[in-house]
Amino acid sequence: MVDNTLLVVFLPLSLAVVMAGLGLHLTLxxxxxxxxVPRAVGVALAVQSLLLPPLAFGxxxxxxxxxxxxxxxxxxxxSPGGVTAxxxxxxxxxxxxxxxxxxxxxxxxxxxxxPLWTALALSVFVGDEARVPPPIGKVFEVAMLVIVPVALGxxxxxxxxxLASAAERPVRLMSSVLLGLLIALxxxxxxxxVRAFLPVVGLACVAFNLISLLSGYVAARAARLAxxxxxxxxxxxxxxxxxxxxxxxxxxxxxxxxxxxxxxxALSMYLTGAIFAAWLLHKRKARK
Numbered sequence: 001m002v003d004n005t006l007l008v009v010f011l012p013l014s015l016a017v018v019m020a021g022l023g024l025h026l027t028l029x030x031x032x033x034x035x036x037v038p039r040a041v042g043v044a045l046a047v048q049s050l051l052l053p054p055l056a057f058g059x060x061x062x063x064x065x066x067x068x069x070x071x072x073x074x075x076x077x078x079s080p081g082g083v084t085a086x087x088x089x090x091x092x093x094x095x096x097x098x099x100x101x102x103x104x105x106x107x108x109x110x111x112x113x114x115p116l117w118t119a120l121a122l123s124v125f126v127g128d129e130a131r132v133p134p135p136i137g138k139v140f141e142v143a144m145l146v147i148v149p150v151a152l153g154x155x156x157x158x159x160x161x162x163l164a165s166a167a168e169r170p171v172r173l174m175s176s177v178l179l180g181l182l183i184a185l186x187x188x189x190x191x192x193x194v195r196a197f198l199p200v201v202g203l204a205c206v207a208f209n210l211i212s213l214l215s216g217y218v219a220a221r222a223a224r225l226a227x228x229x230x231x232x233x234x235x236x237x238x239x240x241x242x243x244x245x246x247x248x249x250x251x252x253x254x255x256x257x258x259x260x261x262x263x264x265x266a267l268s269m270y271l272t273g274a275i276f277a278a279w280l281l282h283k284r285k286a287r288k
Contacts, residue, residue: 024153035101041225044110044233047216049109052077052237053117055215056208057124059235063115063204065261071253072261073204074121075245077212078114079262080106084273087156087238092277094231098148102236110244126255198264203266209272232279239273242266277279 030244056077060070086099216237245262249255263267 012274024157027154027157037225037229039223040095040220040225040229040233041102041105041251043219043225044236045105045109047219047233048080048106048238049113051212051215052212053113055211057121059204059208060125063201065201065204066257068255068257069201069261070125071118071121071255072245072249072258073112073201073208074125074276075118075248075258076205076240076242076262076265077208078110078117079241079245079248080114081244082235082239082241084269085235086275088239088277089232091234092231092235092280093228094235095226095228096232097227098232099236100147102232106236114248118253201261201264202268205261206268206272209265209269210276212240213272213276227284233255234276234280235273238276239269240265242269266268 053074057070057075060073065073081099081103083103086096086103088094089099090096213234217230217234220233221227225233242262242265246259246266249258249262
């Protein structure tokens with residue numbers, strides 16, 4: 001999967017283009033508003049850092065995953081939200097400024113939490129006490145993929161507000177079409193991986209994905225946060241950076257089997273994310 005040109009090159013470039021489009025309807029005021037509601041950030045960070053990794057441990061045990069496959073699921077749970085979470089949130093009418101803020105904060109927090117949870121998973125699943133270095137390079141890549149394109153879009157909005165407003169609807173449509181195309185192409189190009197490992201880790205990955213999406217959304221609503229913020233937190237918690245988990249498994253830990261769960265998840269999350277977004281949009285339409 002890491003050698004797949006579609007996923008390694010085309011996907012990040014496509015996401016960067018769409019992220020620039022998201023910046024077209026964001027202003028600095030949106031981010032100031034996010035910072036004025038620290039409860040939303042606190043809820044998201046608590047679920048991400050304290051709930052999801054133990055959940056992954058439990059699902060790995062419940063599904064009877066072999067050592068390195070269980071390690072991979074925990075790696076995934078400890079990874080921050082992915083760039084795709086911002087796009088799904090945009091499509092589902094979530095608070096995109098909150099998503100971008102959470103992606104940045106979670107990526108920085110992962111420098112501390114990801115090595116800790118990974119070291120514990122190594123001890124539990126494979127009996128290894130190896131020290132795991134912080135993934136500084138990959139976190140920097142995520143930051144660049146999120147912050148730079150969004151900033152460019154925001155600059156264009158400031159410079160040409162009429163153009164930015166006119167582009168908002170086409171950008172939302174393009175985001176939906178692009179995600180649909182990427183879902184189809186990803187499954188076609190990686191079908192051997194899906195077919196080989198779906199019976200082993202597929203159920204655990206899909207269950208983890210769905211529980212993550214719902215836990216973020218439900219926790220936010222329980223904290224009396226607005227619907228757009230709950231949607232943003234749901235996707236930020238539910239759509240993880242599978243590429244980062246794969247990188248840690250292969251390049252840092254030198255355990256290729258630990259990359260299997262993140263790889264299967266990285267494909268299945270497009271489908272579950274799309275279903276979750278459709279459910280949220282249906283709920284929104286039903287209330288009108």
